[in-house]
Amino acid sequence: MLIYTLRRILIMIPILFMVSIVVFALALAMPGDALSGQIDPANTSPEYIEEMREELGLNDPIHIQYARWATDLLQWDFGRSYTHQMDVTSLIGARLPNTILLSVMSLIITYVLAFFMGRYAGRNPYTKGDYTIQGVNYLMLAIPSFVAALFAIFIFSFQLGLFPATGSGVSGNEPGTIAYWLSRLHHTFLPALVLGMLVTASYTQFLRNDIIESSQKDYVRTARAKGTKENDIYNKHILRNSIIPIVTLFGFDIASIIGGAVIIETIFTYQGIGELLISSINNRDSAVTMAVFLMLAVATLIGNLLADLLYGVIDPRIRVE
């Protein structure tokens, strides 16, 4: 297992290098560069612009520019955001906790919902309750997250008035107090619910089918023959086997949450990393765009690595290859 883990991590290094090249190349191709934020907008004389370009190193050959950017990265320097007038590192540092809170909450909601719905549907297959859960599942799989977000805001925020429609609940309360945390959780619940919807539906489906399949297996028949209580059979024997495969999918959850967060955060104007990416692209704040894009790509990479490693833990055959 150790050798497998080490090998998987070593493979990451060239991939990371290539990812950084792609991010850099795309950032170069995007409209706007470091120059657009740092010059005096009143002064448009070509000599001045040329001088600034020279000073910022934008006239250097591309590989030298890349080398400079990459060296800065390795020293944890992501440049400066001109719209926010602060270092990108501290800007991301301010936004990241919000996104992490959103992701963790979304994962918790997903696991809890999928666990109970999947267990119920698996224990009572082909009943009314099962069909209801299946119907909800199909709807959750079909409805795009941004559409679901609009409906959620319309119903839960405006019709029922249960949750705030926008914001991340950071302002208004003294940080660290209970009211502050409650406000944050209150603001995060709705986006987290919508964000986890797709994964919830697929896990519920998976758990249901796995429980139904397992309940026909020999070890369950043996347990029944020994007179084990039906509750114990489901909770102790079947559920333990059915939950393991879901745990291995944890890595892929990270990747799917990252993609979804960009859109969900934008709709709920939730001050997280995804919202930062969209606003920085719209403001042509290239230093921020590059840093966030790279960060999200690396997070996806780590998610995939985690998925592989967890799979190796569960299924020893994977490690041998």
Place this chain on the structure above:
Amino acid sequence: MEAAQEAKLEKQAKKQSPWSIARRKLWHNKLAMISLVFLIVITAMSFMAPWITGYDPNRVEIMSRNLQPGDGYLLGTDASGRDIWTLLMYGGRTSLLIGFICMFAVITIATVIGSVAGYFGGWVDAVLMRFTDFVMNFPFLVFVIVLASIFREAGIIALILVLSALSWTGAARVVRSKVMSEKENEYVMAATSIGGTPFKVIRKHILPNVMTTIIVQATLLLAVMIVAETALSFIGFGVPSGTPSWGNMMTEARDPNVIRTQWWVWMPPALAITFTILSINFIGEGIKDAFNPKSAR
């Protein structure tokens, strides 16, 4: 008597090709058939929009802004006085067209890469699959948004290219694994031994046997592509804002006030998208089920 009947049944069974069995199973799948009819109707209405509605989707009318449903407009009007019902059909044309074109492009790329990698194996496979893994390593939606922002001015064609270029990876992997297992069959060796070129063997012998997988992947992709296009348009990185599309119709709903007070602006496209995806998913399930020899129906 019984024996004769059995023989007759057997004869009947032999006549049926896998395709005709699948067709019959699909025909008896009510949910899939209703979905198919729904999809055909909504597609037909979108493409015949000019004959169904009298309004011009681009006509801006200041006098009739933000009208509620009724009032001479079936589903009301939006902030620039355009008829929602008309926009819905013209928008469907854009969104469905992009979905279908992307689906065909993606499934073509995926089939070519998957079957070449699966058939030849060795270093060809290694190179193609490492490349696939590499593209897969990027968060799809984030990558699409960044690429789309570069080609923001280039319009719908650029959007189709960007979407197609980034979403073939999953289907390519599925096709590859299917081709790899199909390749081991003796009929492939027979076809090669009588002098069939790799291209011919893949096209004439392997692909027909992989076709069911490709069709199922294609239906899934159609749903994914429509969602991707509408989501991108919604946040402003998709179809140019002047062109009606389901995603563009909903951009106004980025303002919470519109969500609250003008439900008729965003709800029709939202429901149209949801029901379209739902019906595509049911059709996909139906096709998968129809080709599954284990399923009884």
